[in-house]
Amino acid sequence: MLSIKNLRVSINNKEILKGVNLEVRPGEVHAIMGPNGTGKSTLASVISGREIFTVDEGEILYKGKNLLEMPVEDRASEGIFLGFQYPVEIPGVSITNFMRTAVNEQRKYHGLDPMPANEFLAKMEEKKKMLEIHAKLANRSVNEGFSGGEKKKNEIFQMAMLEPSLAILDETDSGLDIDALKIVANGVNKLRRPDNAFVVITHYQRLLEYIVPDIVHVLFDGRIVRSGGKELAIELEEKGYEWIKAELV
């Protein structure tokens, strides 16, 4: 589904990703772990198409298509979803309106008519129920005045509405209390299907107690230095990132 080969990325002439390789197949959950500042969020941004980064080398294929040639919104319509580490506020725009616009623009991309209003509202209700999200959230402006936990839950809600085939969650667990964490993890688990995949970026092993990954990668200094099963996350938690650093030197 997603195939990244020798990806080298820089910002303002500073190299951040120094040759990343990654293969994600349908049905898989990948975890990318690593200390701060090693390029985890950069990887998520480049996959979703943020323009502030320069791709110096390498390729990203997604469902066989060259992702790097596609505009951000087309990537989204092709099924790539990014759960933001810091979701932005859009004052005055209700989540309902925001999601309806997103759903219908994606449908338009696929040559479909807009979703009828009643069908859309029913879908919102269904997803809210599934994620155990408080009904009030939907009528508020996008992320405006939300707590950290509410913002992250809102990201998961949007993911549920858009039904992506590849969801990248960028440190969705940061700043969450245990209850919010469970809601987020629960959402991901409920949305897991054989035909979609998740890339969960996290600093801590904690989230992976609730979302069990198939493959864990350690990103360090712009490279994936180690990949393994879920045990790798536990090992990392016990020994800390110093362990990896020490091994690499």
Next chain:
Amino acid sequence: MDKDPNNILEEVTQGEYKYGFYTDIEMDTAPKGLTEDTIRFISAKKNEPEWLLQFRLDAYHKWLGMTEPAWAHLHHPPIDYQNIIYYAAPKRKKELASLDEVDPELIATFNKLGISLEEQKRLSGVAVDAVIDSVSVKTTFSETLEKQGIIFCSFSEAVQKVPDLVKQYLGSVVPSEDNYFAALNSAVFSDGSFCYIPKGVRCPIELSTYFRINAANTGQFERTLIIGDENSYVSYMEGCTAPMRDENQLHAAIVEIIALKEAEVKYSTVQNWYPGNKKGEGGIYNFVTKRGICKGNNSKISWTQVETGSAITWKYPSVVLMGDNSVGEFYSVAVTNNYQQADTGSKMIHLGKNTRSTIVSKGISAGHSSNSYRGLVKMTKRAENSRNFSQCDSLLLGDKCGAHTFPYIKTENKTSIVEHEATTSKISDDQLFYCNQRGISTESAIGLIVNGYAREVLKQLPMEFAVEAQKLLSISLEGSVG
């Protein structure tokens, strides 16, 4: 009309000014230029009483002694007032009794605008006093309104039907010597709307007038007079579209509102005059004087405006709060794009005790445009315990546009409170990326963000207007980013 806000994109990408078409209707036209004879011509055409002719001539002589104001943050080539046709009216063959008798060209025009009278009549329950080039052609729903004693007709008709009311109130809020453009309007106004709501009557429908500028080189000088008698209520809507034109067109309207004891008048505008092309050529010059007076105690006047059109907008809808406990409100969204210039805002003059006023102004600038808020809040000595709250926000798209805020505050007593808040913001790349990542194109994202920004004002508009206004905001900003 399709009311789905998510179809905005299609309209946004349509490009050039959407309502730029021209209707070919026989005209009855005054010669170019302005003299006493022009005024006598207009007055005679309209079969006006002597006092009204004198009112016009008096205004004309005042105007001759005045000079065009230069204080606004606006730049335009000098206006040649002798190169303007001051009167043009569609020829009326006879009195019209039904829509079938209306010029088919006119009906076609309304259809293009999506506001066909038939549809309006049947579907939305809105009475429409349609003004094409200065003379009202068709008034609807007047029978229904008449039963309640409501008078809603063209200004000229009112002069014939209720001359005493017109004489009593005309110029009572905006005297002809008020300003240069008010004097000009008072001298040459052609037609407009008149509305009187009797004591204790709540007008059951939204009253609506669609204005159009339609003849080449014709200045449009509308005159509107709205009187809310004691304990009455009316919501009045004014919407404008204009055909594309190469030369600049002058528009100098006056709207006067009188609210007597316990009366409430709500005036909503969606203004979409032709703004000129992308290089800033052509477009309407819109110099408007709108003012209401809360004459009686506990009365209320609110102005809501969505301004997207005109090359130049010079407009300060104001409220004189004379009655004790009276309330004045001003909600505005002003969008400027390309080379448009807007200098707009409000004046709240507090004369009565315990009076309250609110100003919410949202400016949106894009392209090379200039957008200024200019406001005056005055608390006079008598206006004890009065309050004003003003909020002026500016949203900038791109880095070639300008936003300015000129708030003037004068307080002559110690018990009143005046609050002023101002912010300037931009649509951030983070917001656009966030929207893009959900599959929303940049154009739609801007429409969404701008409508969110303006929501506080848009929600003040009557429902059918709000939908139109939302679309208009997005259309106006087409191509402004990226």
